[in-house]
Amino acid sequence: MTEAEFLLWVRGPAFNAALFIMLAGIVVRFVEILFLGRKTNLAQARGSEVAGGFYTTWRRMIPDADSFIRSGFTIIAGYVFHIGLFVVIFLFVPHILVFERALGVSWGGLPSNIVDATTVVTIVALVAVLLHRIKDPVLRMLSNASDYLVWLVTILPLITGWMAFNRVGLSGPMLIGIHILSVELLMILFPFTKLSHAFTLFLARWYNGAIAGYKGVRS
Amino acid sequence: MSGASFERGYNALKEQIDAPVAAFLSSCVHCGMCAEACLFFTETRDPKYTPIHKVAPLHKVWKQEYTFWGKLGKALGLSKPLTDQDLTDWETLVYDSCTMCGRCSMVCPVGNDIAYMIRKTREGMAAAGHAPEGLIGAARRSVTIGSPMGVKLPALQAQIRHMEKEFDIKIPVDVEGADYLCMLSSMEIMNFPEYIGSIARIFKQAGVSWTLSSEAFEATNSGIQIGVSDIAAVLVQRIVDAAEKLKVKAVISPECGHAYMAIRWEGPNLVGKQFGFKVVHILEVLDELRAEGKLKVRDKETQKLTYHDPCQIARRGGVLEQPRNLLNMVAENFVEMPGAGKMNWCCGAGGGVSSNERADELRLKTFARKKAQLDAINPDAVVSACSNCRIHLEEGLEEYHMDIPLLSLTETIAEHLIEK
Numbered sequence: 001m002t003e004a005e006f007l008l009w010v011r012g013p014a015f016n017a018a019l020f021i022m023l024a025g026i027v028v029r030f031v032e033i034l035f036l037g038r039k040t041n042l043a044q045a046r047g048s049e050v051a052g053g054f055y056t057t058w059r060r061m062i063p064d065a066d067s068f069i070r071s072g073f074t075i076i077a078g079y080v081f082h083i084g085l086f087v088v089i090f091l092f093v094p095h096i097l098v099f100e101r102a103l104g105v106s107w108g109g110l111p112s113n114i115v116d117a118t119t120v121v122t123i124v125a126l127v128a129v130l131l132h133r134i135k136d137p138v139l140r141m142l143s144n145a146s147d148y149l150v151w152l153v154t155i156l157p158l159i160t161g162w163m164a165f166n167r168v169g170l171s172g173p174m175l176i177g178i179h180i181l182s183v184e185l186l187m188i189l190f191p192f193t194k195l196s197h198a199f200t201l202f203l204a205r206w207y208n209g210a211i212a213g214y215k216g217v218r219s
Numbered sequence: 220m221s222g223a224s225f226e227r228g229y230n231a232l233k234e235q236i237d238a239p240v241a242a243f244l245s246s247c248v249h250c251g252m253c254a255e256a257c258l259f260f261t262e263t264r265d266p267k268y269t270p271i272h273k274v275a276p277l278h279k280v281w282k283q284e285y286t287f288w289g290k291l292g293k294a295l296g297l298s299k300p301l302t303d304q305d306l307t308d309w310e311t312l313v314y315d316s317c318t319m320c321g322r323c324s325m326v327c328p329v330g331n332d333i334a335y336m337i338r339k340t341r342e343g344m345a346a347a348g349h350a351p352e353g354l355i356g357a358a359r360r361s362v363t364i365g366s367p368m369g370v371k372l373p374a375l376q377a378q379i380r381h382m383e384k385e386f387d388i389k390i391p392v393d394v395e396g397a398d399y400l401c402m403l404s405s406m407e408i409m410n411f412p413e414y415i416g417s418i419a420r421i422f423k424q425a426g427v428s429w430t431l432s433s434e435a436f437e438a439t440n441s442g443i444q445i446g447v448s449d450i451a452a453v454l455v456q457r458i459v460d461a462a463e464k465l466k467v468k469a470v471i472s473p474e475c476g477h478a479y480m481a482i483r484w485e486g487p488n489l490v491g492k493q494f495g496f497k498v499v500h501i502l503e504v505l506d507e508l509r510a511e512g513k514l515k516v517r518d519k520e521t522q523k524l525t526y527h528d529p530c531q532i533a534r535r536g537g538v539l540e541q542p543r544n545l546l547n548m549v550a551e552n553f554v555e556m557p558g559a560g561k562m563n564w565c566c567g568a569g570g571g572v573s574s575n576e577r578a579d580e581l582r583l584k585t586f587a588r589k590k591a592q593l594d595a596i597n598p599d600a601v602v603s604a605c606s607n608c609r610i611h612l613e614e615g616l617e618e619y620h621m622d623i624p625l626l627s628l629t630e631t632i633a634e635h636l637i638e639k
Contacts (some may be wrong), residue, residue, distance in 0.1 A: 003357050007588065020336065026528065027285060028591065029245065029616050032285060033238055033241040034234060034238055034243050035238075036237050036238040036240075036285065037237060037238055038237050038238045038239060038430065039237070039488065041488065042487035042488050042491070042493050043483065043484050043485070043487045043488060043498075044493070044494070044497065046489075046500075046537050047537070056330055057330075060327075060328055060329070060330050061287055063249065063252075063326065063327070063328065064326060064562060066256075066257065066326075066367065066558060067252060067256065067326045069252075069258075070255035071251075071252045072260075074250055074251065074252055074349075076253075076390060078250070081288070089528035132390070136251065137264075137266045138251040138254045138260070138266040138269050139249065139250075139251045140266075141266040141267070141269065141272065142249040142251055142266075142269060142271070142272060143249055147249050192287075192288055194246075194247065194248050196245055196246070197245070197248050197329050197429050199245070200242055200245040200246045200329075201246045201329040201330060203238070203246070204239075204242040204243050204245070204246040204331055205246075205329065205330030206240070206242075206330070206332040207242055207243070207332065208239075208241035208243075208324060208330040208332045209329070209330070210329065211239070211332055211335060212332075215484060215535070215536060215537040216537035217384040217536075217537045217539075217561060218326065218560075218561070219325055219332075
């Protein structure tokens with residue numbers, strides 16, 4: 001396989017396969033969860049499930065004051081790498097072009113040098129998160145192989161993307177190809193690992209808020 | 220609990236898994252923030268007390284029974300199935316080191332209601348025969364005798380006579396057509412009978428029509444603590460039968476956290492039908508009387524008072540404003556502890572932990588959290604609305620050499636009442 005053939009393959013069949021697996025996986029996960037259903041609550045409601053659901057869905061973006069003091073590192077590092085990922089994925093002009101080709105919609109991006117710097121910050125935050133996971137007794141106990149695998153597939157596209165943008169090491173097409181391949185790996189694992197929290201957390205927060213809201217509590 | 224087996228436990232866990240559980244377990248990112256919300260972790264720093272870790276048996280069953288990859292892994296023999304040994308290993312985590320206070324459920328960034336899952340995990344643990352002795356005994360006494368502490372009707376009758384004499388007041392029993400059926404906890408009958416006298420005095424002044432029942436006076440429910448819904452339903456049904464027989468409009472849950480959870484929120488779901496009467500907490504009734512101007516106090520408490528929110532009444536029950544309104548009515552110097560209200564720290568003895576002797580040492584160790592909260596404001600007295608919190612707070616304060624009396628909110632109001 002030549003470099004050109006490799007690039008065509010990762011951008012064509014491989015990408016389509018990864019996209020299919022990701023989308024089908026998301027559907028499967030939603031079906032698996034929602035089909036389990038929930039019993040009707042026979043107790044007389046004090047408050048609204050819907051209001052509670054909406055409240056908790058947005059409110060959990062902001063930790064309570066006590067958590068901020070007790071889990072400061074987790075919260076700040078978490079914010080940094082999540083915002084970093086958002087900027088890098090959705091506000092990098094070449095990425096927006098990919099979305100435009102696929103979805104037909106476009107939006108404004110950030111200057112490349114800002115995205116480049118954000119990438120470095122995000123990589124640093126993820127490394128810090130990994131070190132914290134290894135060092136902290138609670139996180140070490142909770143972690144399994146999947147946690148480390150997920151970390152790896154999340155940081156790989158950032159590293160390969162940064163290398164491709166800055167032309168480090170290999171030739172341009174090869175670097176782009178490797179970058180796209182690393183994204184495809186992330187896409188394939190996305191629905192089947194804890195990465196799925198990106199879409200299931202809306203269900204989790206909704207249920208949490210609805211359960212509390214029914215009882216008249218804002219959670 | 221009879222006929223308990225691993226198979227029954229496994230099936231119980233399987234049956235407990237619903238869409239919220241699946242959504243929660245799918246969303247956990249192993250961030251560990253729930254640990255810092257749990258007093259069993261904060262006061263010991265032992266990672267095994269991390270809340271989400273306590274539901275690992277439920278997680279394993281969910282994964283292997285309800286996810287594609289989990290089912291595949293199980294079929295190919297790639298993942299280890301849940302074993303009876305796992306349940307043995309988790310027993311103390313699920314029962315001794317969790318009060319189902321639900322503080323973790325408030326901080327999880329992805330929104331997991333971990334206390335909801337602990338409640339469900341206990342159903343499996345109990346069905347598999349892995350519930351603690353203390354709770355099994357309490358549940359057995361509740362079913363056979365009618366009270367977890369073995370309190371029978373004659374004991375209640377003796378306390379009623381005692382209170383009638385002390386306050387020169389009539390305490391109604393089995394009055395058909397009364398508006399309210401007042402429930403009690405064994406702890407109140409045995410240790411705090413003044414609660415009964417206080418209710419009688421307040422209701423007399425406010426002109427409330429109420430009654431006790433000789434057939435159902437115990438509101439606590441060991442079934443929901445141990446995690447046996449069948450037992451919990453039997454205990455709730457007794458109250459339903461009495462309420463229907465006496466044709467009351469509402470049942471009043473006593474100053475007890477989990478009793479409120481049992482009858483107000485779980486009750487109708489346990490017996491499988493909506494109640495034909497309302498269920499209200501005593502604090503809700505008192506605050507309603509206050510708002511209607513029917514509670515008149517002659518003077519205010521001058522001591523510096525603070526209020527300890529019982530988890531099942533406040534965070535898990537939704538009664539948050541009422542005690543504050545009432546305290547402001549009856550106290551000149553009411554001060555909140557840091558974190559009071561829906562984020563209040565548990566006393567450390569709820570959810571059946573106080574009935575479980577094995578957990579005694581741990582329970583007193585974790586009291587250090589409550590001590591820190593109290594140290595921040597140095598109150599003259601602590602007011603609460605749960606006998607179980609009250610007993611444990613008294614024990615904890617003694618253990619930590621703190622000379623702070625515990626008061627019941629209902630009794631505090633009664634003491635300042637203008638009596639007719």
